[in-house]
Amino acid sequence: MNMQNGVLHLSAALKRYPHTEGLIDGKITVPGVVLDCQVVEPIHRAFAPMARTQAYDVSEMAIVTFLQAKAYGKPLIMLPSVLAARLQQGCxxxxxxxxxxxxxxxxxxxxxxxxxxxxxxxxxxxxxxxxxxxxxxxxxxxxxxxxxxxxxxxxxxxxxxxxxxxxxxxxxxxxxxxxxxxxxxxxxxxxxxxxxxxxxxxxxxxxxxGFYPTNHVAVMRSDIAQAHPAAVQSVYTLLQRGKDAAADPVAVRKRVPDGMDAMRAALDMIISHCERQQLLPRKISVDEVFADSLAFLGAQMR
Missing domain, CATH: 3.40.190 (D-Maltodextrin-Binding Protein; domain 2)
Known part of the structure; x- marks a missing residue:
């Protein structure tokens, strides 16, 4: 994070998808905040540095990694935005x-x-x-x-x-x-x-x-959110605009939705199976996952 001429620059690790291209290329913008995007391939190489040391200000992250980070008290918040999802039975x-x-x-x-x-x-x-x-x-x-x-x-x-x-x-x-x-x-x-x-x-x-299995979500450093609360809304808006700018935004949002209501069923299932598969050190609720970003986004999360 750094401030340049009154504009907050945030480092970001994102994979290039149709709905993130505009963000990575700088074609989609919001006033006051710029994402300095780094394309990490394969993107899972960004997850450990973000989870362990918060190496980026904003990052794509596997949902299981985020839930474990949450359970272990890492200073991250999850934005209510799915970045990657797919049907899984061919895997x-x-x-x-x-x-x-x-x-x-x-x-x-x-x-x-x-x-x-x-x-x-x-x-x-x-x-x-x-x-x-x-x-x-x-x-x-x-x-x-x-x-x-x-x-x-x-x-x-x-x-x-x-x-x-x-x-x-x-x-x-x-x-x-x-x-x-x-x-x-x-x-x-x-x-x-x-x-x-x-x-x-x-x-x-x-x-x-009624949903695609969620693989990756967007996360943000808690200290950045607390120091610059308006930046949480700005980053969320950028992610939404990226999906709106995709060639088929309806299909994109069907696969990778935004908002607490659209994500709740998938997240509830994920948490249940993470517990059943011994992936979490403690119980986590859907409301706990959403609580941090809800404080910054309020009704916008619905």
Whole structure:
């Protein structure tokens, strides 16, 4: 953060999406506040520095990372704005050359995931549990890195892969039965979705729940919010205007909504499954999550 000619400049880590392009390129502005955007690829590399040391003034952050940061008392507030969301059932895959594998075969199976705390992994486990009746602790989870919060410790049913191992190669070599990938979903002739016709399964899930699973939200340093309360509204307005400027704003807001009311159902489910999957050190309520930004945004959050 710095002040230049009466304008507050805030450092920001954002991924380039159709609804953030205008912010990153400086084409969408508000008086008095400028986001000095840094594009971090992959964006998850921004999450640990933001959660641990508040390395940016404003940042995109995985929702599970934020909930853990909240539980551990990190000085961050979540703005009521979803930045990334997707339907998830195509994210769990297996090696079809090693024979058929279905959800029914997952209890006792070795399933890879980048980190147990990864939000995509949380959502896939939530769907396996809630839709298919396979709870997380019945699977042997193999991870390749730790969580973004140093205080967190994985449950006993989670193991770390040997040093130097890569998830895709372990899956191809038969050292894993299945694996969960996010934005890095591999395109390989031997790799197939574990859930048959995941697109149809996702549409059925969406029809039942009415929202896209939230992956990333926007967060802000608490000290910046307290020192410059008007900046919270300004940053929120920038995020909203970015969505309005997208080629199809209606479709964008359907996938990545703004506002407490639009986000509540997804957040309630996320918190419930985070508790069930042993991702949180204490109970958190939806109202607690929204309380900090509500103090700055008031009715604008609805």
């Amino acid at each position: 769990i895959v297996y090696n079809k050359r090693r024979g058929p594998l279905g959800v029914i075969d997952l209890p006792g199976a070795r399933v890879g995931v980048r980190a147990y705390t990864q939000t995509t992994g949380m959502w896939v486990r939530a769907i396996l549990d809630g839709t298919y009746g396979v709870p997380s602790d019945k699977i042997e989870w193999i991870t390749f890195e730790g969580g973004h919060l140093e205080e967190y410790r994985d449950p006993a049913f989670v193991q770390r892969a040997p040093a130097g191992k890569e998830m895709l190669q372990m899956l191809l070599d038969g050292e894993l039965d299945a694996a969960i990938f996010g934005n890095d979903l591999p395109s390989h002739e031997d790799i197939a979705p574990l859930i048959p016709d995941p697109a149809a399964a996702d549409q059925l899930w969406y029809g039942q729940h």
